[in-house]
Amino acid sequence: MEGVARVLRSGALGVDVGSALNLVAAVLKYLAAAFLLPAAVAVGYREPVWPFLAAGAVTAATGLLVERGTQDKERVGPREGFLVVALIWLAVPAFGALPYLFADEPQLARPVDAYFEAMSGFTATGATLLTDIESLDRSLALWRQFTQWLGGMGIVVLAVAVLPRLRVGGRQLFQSELAGPTELERLTATIRETARRLWVLYVGLTLVAIAVLTAYGWTGADDAMGLYDATAHAFSTLAIGGFSTREDSMAAFAPVTQWTIVVFLLLAGINFLRLYLVLVRGKVRAVARDDEFRLYLAFAAAGSALLLVELLAGDSSHGEEAVREAVFQAVSIMTTAGFATADYTAWSPLAGLTLLVLMFLGASAGSTGGSIKVVRHLLMFRIIRRELEQTVHREAVVPVRLNTTVVEDRALRGVVTFIVLYIGLFALGALGLLVDAKRVAVEVGAFEALGAAAACLGNVGPAFGFAGPFGSYEPFSDLSTGVLTGLMWLGRLEIIPVAVLLTRGYWRA
Amino acid sequence: MSAAADRLRRLVGVDVGAALNLVGALVRYLSLAFLLPIGVALWYSEPVAPFLLAGGIVAAAGLGLEHVTQGKERVGPREGFLVVALTWLFAAAAGALPYLFADEPQLGGPVNAYFESMSGFTTTGASVLTDIEALDRSLLLWRQFTQWLGGMGIIVLALAVLPRLRVGGRQLMESELPGPELEPLAASIRETARRLWTVYVALTALEIVVLSLLAWTGADESMSFFDAVAHAFTTMPTGGFSTQGESIGAFGPATQWTVVAFMALAGSNFVLMYRTLVRRTPRAYARDEEFRLYGALLVLGSAIVLVELLHVGLESGEEAVRHAVFQATSLMTTTGYASVDFNEWTAVAPLAVMVLVALMFVGGSAASTAGSIKVVRHVLIGKILRRELDQTLHPEVVQPVRLNRRTVDERTLRAVIGFVLLYVGIFVLGAILLVVEATRVGVTVTPFEAIAASATTLGNVGPALGFAGPIGSFEPFSDLSKGIMIALMWIGRLELVPVVVLFTRAYWRA
Secondary structure, three states: OHHHHHHHHHOOEOOOHHHHHHHHHHHHHHHHHHHHHHHHHHHHOOOOOHHHHHHHHHHHHHHHHHHHHOOOOOOOOHHHHHHHHHHHHHHHHHHHOHHHHHOOOHHHOOHHHHHHHHHHHHOOOOOOOOOOHHHOOHHHHHHHHHHHHHHHHOHHHHHHHHOOHHHOOHHHHHHHHOOOOHHHOOOOOOHHHHHHHHHHHHHHHHHHHHHHHHHHHHHOOOOOOOHHHHHHHHHHHHOOOOOOOOOOHHHHOOHHHHHHHHHHHHHHOOOHHHHHHHHOOOOOHHHHOOHHHHHHHHHHHHHHHHHHHHHHHHOOOOHHHHHHHHHHHHHHHHOOOOOOOOOHHHOOHHHHHHHHHHOOOOOOOOOOOOOOOHHHHHHHHHHHHHHHHHHHOOOOOOOOEEOOEEOOHHHHHHHHHHHHHHHHHHHHHHHHHHHHHHHHOOOOOHHHHHHHHHHHHOOOOOOOHHHOOOOOOOOOOHHHHHHHHHHHHHHHOOOHHHHHHOOHHHHEO | OHHHHHHHHHHEOOOHHHHHHHHHHHHHHHHHHHHHHHHHHHHOOOOOHHHHHHHHHHHHHHHHHHHHOOOOOOOOHHHHHHHHHHHHHHHHHHHHHHHHHOOOHHHOOHHHHHHHHHHHHOOOOOOOOOOHHHOOHHHHHHHHHHHHHHHOOHHHHHHHHOOHHHOOHHHHHHHHOOOOOOOOOOOOHHHHHHHHHHHHHHHHHHHHHHHHHHHHOOOOOOOOHHHHHHHHHHHOOOOOOOOOOOHHHHOOHHHHHHHHHHHHHHOOOHHHHHHHHHHOOOHHHHHOHHHHHHHHHHHHHHHHHHHHHHHHOOOOHHHHHHHHHHHHHHHHOOOOOOOOOHHHHHHHOHHHHHHHHHHOOOOOOOOOOOOOOOHHHHHHHHHHHHHHHHHHHOOOOOOOEEEOOEEEOHHHHHHHHHHHHHHHHHHHHHHHHHHHHHHHHOOOOOHHHHHHHHHHHHOOOOOOOHHHOOOOOOOOOOHHHHHHHHHHHHHHHOOOHHHHHHHOHHHHEO
């Protein structure tokens, strides 16, 4: 132990692992407070409270111990930042899984399964191993929803907003967790101010969603809705997570609720930095004139239209119902939420392929959605167009612009790197799933493997086949579950912070 | 008339007339290609008229086009794209004529005939025929011969033999030859083209000899001289057309192994091959980074398929090894032969099929006759990614990307990335269009089959899955779907850029 510490301190490593761990522990310590919400719910519904109290205690104790055992530093450098973010996102789900284990929930009794469920929660994926969601205690079900809400806007972003210590040097940490290449946006405020704005908006929208949904229940517009369900689904909607307390996901609720969820999903998929300007400062043009926002809406419309064509051709639903089903599924999958109002696995091949492609679009940068994100598609398109123009005019210098601002080459290269890594990981993941499915003799088709890999890497949630929207990932083997857990983690952190850790250059002094 | 033409010329930055003139010249010479099937038809006493008629029309069309347009000493790089793109459209049209004239019922419609011809020239190997063996021998051989002509490139051939194309040919040649960047094989572009074609012809001749020997010695009773020639014509260009409904599965193991060897050769870099043969430096192969990865991927792909086949108990022993290696090599080099109907593996061995579809995106080496993304681009992408990750930490460090110890310039790297992104984009778009169209007309195509069909045509591989599997046919697809796939084959063969660039405004602007 001493020897290891000496090596670490001696400078053979270029990374200050000690202070990175110290920071991780500090964040973990505060995570313990999150268990108060489900504990209160448990008290309210007279369900066992101790799983949450115990989980909170273990989390706080671990955080405190590790923090004491490692050296504190005023600020961590950019190098340590990658390690901090990667570790936080590994550790938080680990502690978030404790209530599942302590509550003796038979469906999540094994650590691998509990970890999968927690990772799916915090990364706002929405893939589940549960086969009978409604048999869960209400407090446990709400904890599941709450993990999505915590992870949606980002744990580090939250920490930056409320913890004084993270104020300095937070920018880089912040950006490796925020969705999309947000460095493209010039952040006018300080990093802490930005983090606060993001969370204020996030909390505000969540409260509005709770109020609206609850109102439906009280006015009788949706008999299935109550305060509990309203809260639970507002949590997973604004986080673009996709967990539900119902076995039938959103199909359990009335059309008006489903339309409302569509609206909130679309809102949550907008760049929050821009949405803040619109909602708080009244600058509508910040969004309306945004290149990314326009393409985002166009993608959503195109996806809905394709699904609608498919539904009308298939003659299974008509009129408002067909429109609602098409729009809901397209928006839910594209923004990477993963709610469902219909079992799309029963739809035709056109729907299957359309949904698979939508999984790769994602929402906007700076939103709570996952996957590749619309702005990257936009930039990719412009990069290709520039390449073609330069094929014709060899000498021409053609800048790539976003909202009239020239995007610098570094950022463009980052976009390309991300996309190529994303596609590569997706293909590897799908192959891995097939290999393992073969090994343990689980029936997984090639398309289903592609779907599961895309759904987890893109933090979407449901895939195809048995892992469809009303199904469960339960039939997958432990190894496959592990692979999928890894994909969710990589996808949530947008790959690069993790990939960097795997290079030799990172660790060298 | 001439005033309008003048105004148009001032508005359009491309000399369309000169480009068409060159296309006319190329098409005119293409008519000579019909002499081969004419000879075969005479030999087997089959109707000669379709080929004579086709040859006549093609020659007349070429001459006519040349006559009405103004020739120029040389075309610029801009016109080059147009020349290449149009030449391939015309060549496929010319190649379709015999199918129409021969009154072959399976290729009766113009769309079917054009599909078959485009699949031929682009060395794809996708076929709308449901009963291949019903074709006349001369027509069958023409089908094989179109692949051979298209394999090393129509324009590369023209550069080698036509005096007029000598100048300004490099750019024309680069847009037709696979790979990101042509390594100069000789001082002049004409000499390079000649050497490439020499290697190509020599290897084809060698394969004809080897396959014929297998037939004469009785090692493979189902092989004949005709089949030896026919299959050498489609192995070397990594084409994949066969005279047999069962593809190479109709022949014995000896033939199958021989074909594997020639496919692997055809998918390797011809420039490297020429240098090795002339300078007798076999170590150049071992040192070449692209060749190493090419070999490694062939072995890896075969191994995974083999393990899967053994695991599910589909095959065993030498047969399992042969089928695994054959299918992996055939699909990775974008040939598209099959020694067994691997479509039947879909249900029982999805992993094997998935690996085969993944191999379709690998392709052969640069400067080979193979299609798809190509191994060298994968090598470079890997190096670019590694550099990006290194630079995430050290933004100031300038690291060049090297290939075989030579620095690759940034332009080429950007072009590689542009190509790969565009390739994936077109592939996805193709798959979606195919499914949409299939839904419209009520043909059952699963998403995975659509993915395979798009990948196989864009990568110039050949067989897909489902009804369009290796011993199946693309016939059930609607005309519009076939049109989409014709476009994919065309775009894929020309490596996207020469075609896609024509659809940008910058290209046409003065």
